[in-house]
Amino acid sequence: MAQKPSVPKGTRDFSPEEMLRRKYIFRTIEKVFQKYGFLPIETPAMENSETLTGKYGDEGDRLIFRVLNSGTFISNVTSNPVARSRWMRLFNEADEGTLNVDQYYQEALSKDLPLISNKALRYDLTVPFARYVVQHQHEITFPFKRYQIQPVWRADRPQKGRYREFYQCDADVIGSTSMLNEAELIAMVKEVFERLGLEVQILVNHRKVLAGLAKLCRVENRFIEFLTILDKYDKVGLGILELYADAGFSRASIERIELFLTKEGVHWSTPLESQLFAQFTTYGIDIGLQGLKEMNLIQDSVDALLGSNPIGHFSSVFSLARGLDYYTGAIFEVKAAEGSLQSSICGGGRYDDLTGIFGLKGVSGVGISFGADRIYDVLMELGKFPEQVAEGTRLLFVNFGDREAAHALPLLRKVREAGIAAELYPDAAKLKKQFAYADAKGIPYVATMGSEEIAQGIVSVKDLRSGEQKAWKADDLLMALEDHTD
């Protein structure tokens, strides 16, 4: 019985036209990565569950796609006496009314989950990379600069710019604390989007400055919550003060927070920086001072790397807090300056101890991740893909039948040996159909070699763009193409 074909929610097929445009994005990013000295690695689509869980916050854990154990996973439960009795209780009528079914189910699931699922699809490329570094530490020369372009999966609800399967293009440096790495990443971001011809805003902030700010406001014990609300500053403005109040932050803390919310908005300003510097100094908040120092180092290095520029190469946004829980230093985010997609198309930052949880302590890393699918959507909406996104077939030989096709083959070989993409239509179809095929595929030249041409030792070449057709000596076929190459 025929079933209606479909793909799972949030996943997509890509046509040849789409793939050519996607490859153009990957190619562009990859070239820049390599130019800055990064080398590729790949990791499996699946990781062990314990590698991923607990790394992305509660919200993140919920979005991890779990993979059911293959084979008879349910018998893993029933053949384990403890697990078996635990699950049987759910169906025991004696417990009717006395058992909180939902709660009991959650507890039982968390205890026996490994029997049911012990693998998961990777959620990002950074955590698998951290695992890779620890696992292969003896074969790695630090600082280790790697890039990785692979799909990741999130069990999120799909919407604009949000997919359940999408590609990330990551570049990370691990084993170096120098701010030069941050500067290089920013330079790469700038170059990638310049090459793609896309106007972007590069936003930078520093978690240590934010940590210092949290201390000043006496909210360091609720740091993540503090950040989540601060991050909304560019959207709701001073309305975040209410959000802090709603969240139960103390009046004194909120008043202190308000002192730093200047009229200049979310961007750093010299007065704000002086204010922070003075306060950090007065109260001896070293982490904040450290953050300010690093921000300045990054600023100087980027200017030196890219040449000073009155507009600046990036914007420092002190309310920028986004990024995963593990960021500890500089944080980056990139948004398209035009188009309807407001979410970030690229993001990253420094994480001081990501490998610690896998047993390798005190190794700092910093990385950046490009969201290829979102970049695609923006370029598409703005019509910014180049016309000729890839070289397709240049020449099609018409097929008149076995005898004529046999005569075309040596010429086909000659054209290909010259590095020109060419093909022979496989069937002796009507000429109308063969020409329409060339037209649909955007093939500029069609070579016609029927009995008349063969008899005269010539080949007719038609330029589909101009509609002109000329006869060439078979030996001069390449000239027909070169003449019109643009």
Place this chain on the structure above:
RNA sequence: GUGGAUGUAGCUCAGUUGGUUAGAGCGCCGGAUUGUGGUUCCGGAGGUCGCCGGUUCGAGCCCGGUCUUCCACCCCA
């Protein structure tokens, strides 16, 4: 995970207060041109109206459920 929309031909969409054989444009196929695409003209194929159930004499239209896509929130690339 919360809230709100959407689904009619391959694509973009129309379809009156529920009423007989559900339409258009584009695309596709064929012909005009038995060795010439794109333009033009003529003809043709293609739809269990997302799926399941309900209300009704009667459902593309009303109701419930479900799936998809999309939007906002949450979060993020």
